[in-house]
Amino acid sequence: MLTLLSPLTRKLSAYVALSPGDLDILARFHKRRRSFRLGHELVHEGQSHGSAFVLAKGWACSYKMLPDGERQIVDFQVPGDFIGLRSILFRTSDHSAEAVTRIEASEVLASDILDSFAQAPRLATAVLWAASRDEAMVVEHLVNLGRRSADERMAHFMLELGARLRLVGVGDATGFDCPLTQYHLADVLGLSAVHVNRVLRHLREEGLMTFQKGRVSFDDIARLKQLAAFDPEYLDQGRPFLPAPGA
Amino acid sequence: MLTLLSPLTRKLSAYVALSPGDLDILARFHKRRRSFRLGHELVHEGQSHGSAFVLAKGWACSYKMLPDGERQIVDFQVPGDFIGLRSILFRTSDHSAEAVTRIEASEVLASDILDSFAQAPRLATAVLWAASRDEAMVVEHLVNLGRRSADERMAHFMLELGARLRLVGVGDATGFDCPLTQYHLADVLGLSAVHVNRVLRHLREEGLMTFQKGRVSFDDIARLKQLAAFDPEYLDQGRPFLPAPGA
Numbered sequence: 001m002l003t004l005l006s007p008l009t010r011k012l013s014a015y016v017a018l019s020p021g022d023l024d025i026l027a028r029f030h031k032r033r034r035s036f037r038l039g040h041e042l043v044h045e046g047q048s049h050g051s052a053f054v055l056a057k058g059w060a061c062s063y064k065m066l067p068d069g070e071r072q073i074v075d076f077q078v079p080g081d082f083i084g085l086r087s088i089l090f091r092t093s094d095h096s097a098e099a100v101t102r103i104e105a106s107e108v109l110a111s112d113i114l115d116s117f118a119q120a121p122r123l124a125t126a127v128l129w130a131a132s133r134d135e136a137m138v139v140e141h142l143v144n145l146g147r148r149s150a151d152e153r154m155a156h157f158m159l160e161l162g163a164r165l166r167l168v169g170v171g172d173a174t175g176f177d178c179p180l181t182q183y184h185l186a187d188v189l190g191l192s193a194v195h196v197n198r199v200l201r202h203l204r205e206e207g208l209m210t211f212q213k214g215r216v217s218f219d220d221i222a223r224l225k226q227l228a229a230f231d232p233e234y235l236d237q238g239r240p241f242l243p244a245p246g247a
Numbered sequence: 248m249l250t251l252l253s254p255l256t257r258k259l260s261a262y263v264a265l266s267p268g269d270l271d272i273l274a275r276f277h278k279r280r281r282s283f284r285l286g287h288e289l290v291h292e293g294q295s296h297g298s299a300f301v302l303a304k305g306w307a308c309s310y311k312m313l314p315d316g317e318r319q320i321v322d323f324q325v326p327g328d329f330i331g332l333r334s335i336l337f338r339t340s341d342h343s344a345e346a347v348t349r350i351e352a353s354e355v356l357a358s359d360i361l362d363s364f365a366q367a368p369r370l371a372t373a374v375l376w377a378a379s380r381d382e383a384m385v386v387e388h389l390v391n392l393g394r395r396s397a398d399e400r401m402a403h404f405m406l407e408l409g410a411r412l413r414l415v416g417v418g419d420a421t422g423f424d425c426p427l428t429q430y431h432l433a434d435v436l437g438l439s440a441v442h443v444n445r446v447l448r449h450l451r452e453e454g455l456m457t458f459q460k461g462r463v464s465f466d467d468i469a470r471l472k473q474l475a476a477f478d479p480e481y482l483d484q485g486r487p488f489l490p491a492p493g494a
Contacts, residue, residue, distance in 0.1 A: 117364070121365040136382060138382060139341070145392040146437045
């Protein structure tokens with residue numbers, strides 16, 4: 001049953017047991033579904049009246065442009081994630097987002113959010129949870145840049161991606177298909193592409209993980225978690241936390 | 248009138264025009280108000296059934312502990328900010344928070360959030376906005392660590408604090424009272440205390456800003472903004488964005 005649900009529904013169901021009424025309202029978040037080509041800019045920093053999207057298939061990334069033309073990738077989005085939620089909550093978008101692969105995504109308007117909150121407060125809590133979880137991931141990326149070695153950063157980042165994907169039914173404990181380039185990894189981890197290459201080789205030679213031909217393989221996930229001091233609690237993705245009303 | 252409101256009400260009013268009914272419900276977020284001494288740990292990473300707080304007076308900080316005992320400060324909280332919102336939304340708190348000064352703060356329970364969302368959907372949107380704004384700040388701190396020079400980091404961080412404080416009626420364009428030590432600044436900016444000292448001296452000698460005797464003075468705010476490429480749009484604190492219902 002769960003596999004028939006959209007990735008967003010599946011993700012939010014990790015937090016609240018959604019009622020049939022909640023699910024009907026959530027379905028409205030999926031009605032304007034479109035395909036976008038690789039590289040399509042979905043959200044533009046500084047744009048007013050922007051859109052948000054719910055990602056159904058493929059990968060996207062959110063980033064900030066610096067005055068010198070450099071870019072800092074803040075996070076990647078995988079199926080079930082919101083893209084550009086702040087661009088409909090804020091007057092102008094504080095970041096940009098683009099498609100990393102060909103994607104399928106549904107546009108969400110500010111009115112969809114407001115209407116759904118008015119009709120389904122539990123769904124509102126679940127959206128707040130999803131946004132807070134996104135923030136918890138940005139916090140970990142900040143810790144990556146501020147405090148972790150290059151090996152630790154890579155290990156932590158890949159373990160996070162693996163856990164996020166498993167929540168929406170993609171990949172498993174052995175690994176996941178990953179469309180990212182070494183330039184993407186360099187950009188999000190604050191390393192040079194050459195350094196990324198060296199780190200990946202080192203992790204492979206140590207028998208911890210392999211990233212080859214578009215696939216991340218966890219060769220020894222226990223030791224990889226130990227290296228990164230990876231504690232997945234910040235992803236908060238166990239059994240539903242809020243039971244069904246009356247349950 | 249606005250100055251009689253709590254800092255949180257004042258902040259959320261920058262986003263939505265809150266109705267008298269919304270204000271009544273928001274008042275419940277303030278009913279369990281207590282004082283805490285400097286250094287009191289309000290939220291503990293890994294803790295279940297934690298509390299969140301609304302800060303009314305003083306400063307707090309949120310941080311992550313690393314396995315080697317090092318700490319990465321993620322952000323500071325000023326009056327009107329939530330402390331540890333994720334510790335009531337998540338099964339276990341993904342971060343810690345402590346009082347930087349003596350503070351006054353009101354405890355908020357998960358049920359306060361759920362009940363308020365059920366009764367005041369516009370307030371739910373405002374809380375989602377506040378959480379998203381917190382995320383936008385963490386994104387800027389990530390960009391600080393990843394892409395900005397030491398001078399730029401300090402300038403950007405102080406301009407952000409100044410803007411946040413002005414939203415809740417503290418400080419003005421000339422500066423603000425700041426209880427942070429050079430160790431706090433080093434920790435949040437990813438610099439050594441010695442480097443912080445050097446950066447502050449440099450900014451002062453350049454006539455841009457001075458941090459002395461617990462006060463940050465913006466000596467030339469236009470040039471300071473230029474140095475940091477500071478664009479306050481990510482703080483989203485103009486006139487109310489969502490007008491009153493029926494307005």
